[in-house]
Amino acid sequence: MTVGSITVRDVSKKFRLERNRPSSIKEAMLRIGRKSEADDFWVLRDIDLDIPPGSFFGLIGHNGSGKSTLLRLMAGIHRPTSGTIDSEGRLSALLELGSGFHPDLTGRENVYLNGAMLGLSRKQMAASMDSIIDFSGIGDFIDEPVKIYSSGMYVRLGFAVSVNVDPEILLVDEVIAVGDEEFQRRCMSHMNMLRERGTTIVLVSHNTSLMSDLCDRLGWLDHGRLVDVGEPEDVVANYLEAVETGDRNRLTTRD
Amino acid sequence: MPTLSPSVRKSASLIYHFAERESKARYKRSLLGWFWSFMNPLTTVLVYGFVFGVVYGAEAPPTSNGNAENFGLYLFTGLIVWSVFTGVVNGSMGWLIGVSDLRKKIYFPTETALLGGAAANAVQTLLEAVVLIAIMLVLANISWTLIFLFLALTFSMLFGLGVGFIVSVFNARYRDTQYLIGILLNVAFFGVPIVYTQKLLDDGGVDGFLRVVLDWNPPALFVEISRDAVYFLEVPQWNRLLAAAAWGIITFAVGWVYFRDQSMAISEEP
Structure with a gap:
């Protein structure tokens, strides 16, 4: 397997939705003998996907289609219920607000912690600290606990860390939308720079025009199934068509 | 260190991070710093020493040269091993909860949080051990058997x-597991010869199955080894050493395998 590639084989992911799930031993004891009210919910079904090194891959789909779950599986946060996911190389993920930040630690401490989680030494992180602070525009807040940060600051620092640790694979969920226009533009240019350096990037977004601009290839997830993979223009066209058909159907049924 | 694999190096730096954070959290914002870390065992030794040694008139068993015959010291040699065990058991629950939010957002080997917390506890215990050894040095109640104290502490740590x-x-x-564990540990405390002596059990005619449990439960074994090492200055019985090692290593291995298997699910807890 080459560095920077992601291989997804027959991956399915099931979450258990338990109503009135006991949260204590006491409750669990009181419920012995009663049938548990649990539903299995398949978030992803039979996903097969190869993301070659150095590619810029986009995932689109409506809310709840499983995009973020697939990204989390790639990041190793969840384990697939069946199938395998393999990724090769240093993987940095920017998944949601405050991804990987501990609220009580300062920005600087969190940068070191994140570095340690990515396998980078304190020395290596110290070397890129200035460029991280600079890129994030956090300024003196770097020595304040991140719990007092605004959502914009969270994302900016998170992104700054993710792109400055020299990742071989970068996973980005829809978070950059939180930053302002200027920051978004900086993110885009930085992602382009990483792409030129050969980093594999997987991006999740609803923004179809942005996705067709940025990505080499797109995947479209619908209710946990990968319904289309291919050239961005084609996938976006198919996706939009489906959305419009869905809208029309909904309108007609309402009448 | 080029020989270490990247994943080992990554785990090592995470363990260091969590250990550092645990130590800092404990002593930050306290002027007297480490002083507080000695207050807990010290007050326990003083209070129990007073209640059992003075009020109830419990007699400390004789030491080799009679210098260290003191119920407080008898307590200390047991308590230091017991608190390694309880410190890690109680701490582990908090350490895991402390990183569970983080683990939902980024992958890292979760066991590093527990190992880091345990490392911070180990440093604390070593400082207590230094105090204990210093006292024994002053009382000239010391011998090479001292090394078994560290063996007892290690087994206790592994078991914990x-x-x-x-x-x-x-x-x-x-x-609510933490409350249940708290209660169980309070009960278990009296299954370990910390505040009582073997002689008391002999005199009370405790025998049969109960005596076997009292003599051979893992914390009791660790405590007895520690007593032999720094109080009685005797070489612990080899079968007790073996049993203690087995309890420590097997429990650690079983816990480790279980944790590795289950900890992936932590990111899916609501």
């Missing part, structure tokens, strides 16, 4: 981690 690996996973699912 093994139990901690398991109960912390339970606690992530059922948050």
